[in-house]
Amino acid sequence: MAKLNIIRRCYSCGVVLQSKDPQKDGYVENEFLQDLSKGVLFCSKCFHSEKYNLAPREASLDHEFFTLIADAQATDALIVYVINLFSFEAGFIRALNHWLSGLDILVLANKRDILPDDIDDEQLKEYVAHRLRVEKLKVLDVKLVSASASYNIRDVIDVIKDLRRRRDVYIIGQKHSGKTTLMEAFLKEYKNLSRTNIITQNYPGTNLKVMQIPIDQSTYFYDTPGLGNDNSVLEKVEKPVLKAIVPVKKIEKRRFTITKTQSLFIGGLARIELVEGEKTAVGCYFSDDVDIKKIVLPDANKQFLRTLSKDLLHPTSKNLQSLKDFDIYDIVVDEEGSRDIGINGLGWLSFIGANQTFRLYLPKGVSFYTTRSKIQDVK
Structure with a gap:
């Protein structure tokens, strides 16, 4: 009697499914392939791309920004890079970092005032410098600042004077880094020693609005537009939710212990489980x-x-109403010691690495990072 073979295809890409070779297209585990009760099947490749987004996206960048950075390179300008200490690790743009490579960079690590007081400042500066060195950036110095509290602003002006050596200064930073507030605090201390006024205009050859601030008769500060941040939670939620997730006062660590039977809900915005x-x-x-x-x-x-539909935890977003609105990542931690898993724009979790695998649910398109701990204390 002839044997009937049922040909099953991937619901997403249409490839014929097979269970013999994991390296070939259409692979699916045999137990799923033989279970005819499963009306819809995905091949392994599509399953991972649909459910487990394996490549967190980078923030986008207006191509015209490269014109601006090319001029900075041509004049060997000093780059003042403003970062948000609360959440900067997943915001780097590799293409931009490539262009910045070799330029002198002063890092202004903003929002020091919202981090716990017991963090050692020198340790924090070294952490920031390390993160930028990993990105192959030439960091001359790191200054911890707080634009809202005018913390260290006067010191920053003196450092820029020492480092710039009659060069132009380009000020860059992501949206929500506090760069605008920092510039406002800076301008209160600024003295115009030239005969030229401060102007805001399109940077030559681009449509980018840049504030041009004269330093002397021949050099300028260029306050550039905020860098793309579209891989951040901050760009995925409504304004009321934004107000809830951006800390305006000192954050306090909240402690939990989780096992393989438990999950942590972070508002209605993210979720992590062991x-x-x-x-x-x-x-x-x-x-x-x-x-x-x-x-x-x-x-x-x-x-x-x-939780999403009933607003049972604060905050929830109208943009996040089903599991289809989330990417899912499995994060394997094989490093020992204090580790962080951070969510771009939302915050981070610290723990002691001990060969764990965590599953992280994030709004689609939001990036994350895992690194050594920003704060060396997990008790």
Whole structure:
């Protein structure tokens, strides 16, 4: 009697499914392929691209910005790079870093005032410098500042004087880095020693609005537009949610212990659970206005959806109403010591690395990072 073979195809790409060779197109585990009750199947490749977005996206950058940086290179300008200490690690743009490579960079690490007081400033500066060195950037110095509290602003002006050596100065930074507030604080201390007025106009050859601030008769500060931040939670939510997740006062660590049967809900914006590993103590660094709740796993999906639809945790976003609105990542931690998993624009979690695997749910398009701890304390 003839044997009937049912040909099954991937629901996404249409390739014929097979269970013999994981390296070939159309692979799916045999138990799924033989289970005819599963009406819809994805091949391994499509399953990972649909459900587990394996490549967190970089922020975009207006191509005209490269014209501006090319001029900075041509004149060997000093770059003042403003970062948001609360969340900067996942915001680097590799193409921009390539163009900045070799230029002298002064880093202004903004919003020091919202981090805990007991952090050692020198340790924090070294952490920032290390992160930029990993990006192959030439960091001359790191200054911790707070634009809103005018912390260290006078010192920054003196450092720029010492480092610029009669060169132009280009000030760059991502949106929400506090660069605008920092410039306002800077201008209060600024003295115009030239006969030229401060002007805002399109940078030559581009449509980029740049504030041109004379330093002397021949050199200028160029305050450039904020860099793209479209891989951040800050660009995915409504204004009321934005106000809740951007901390305006000192953040306090919240402590939780999670096991493989538990999940942490971070408002209705993110979720993390332990997939592999022993019970883990986690320190959570998020705005005080972001609720964090520990949930037992078997019903986690159902409870998360209920949280989204019923606004059970603060904040939730109208843009995030189903699991389809989230990317899912499995993060394998094989390093030991204090580690962070950070969510671009939202905050971070600290823990002791011990061969864990975490599953992270993020709004689609939002990037994350994992690195050594920004704050060397997980108790």
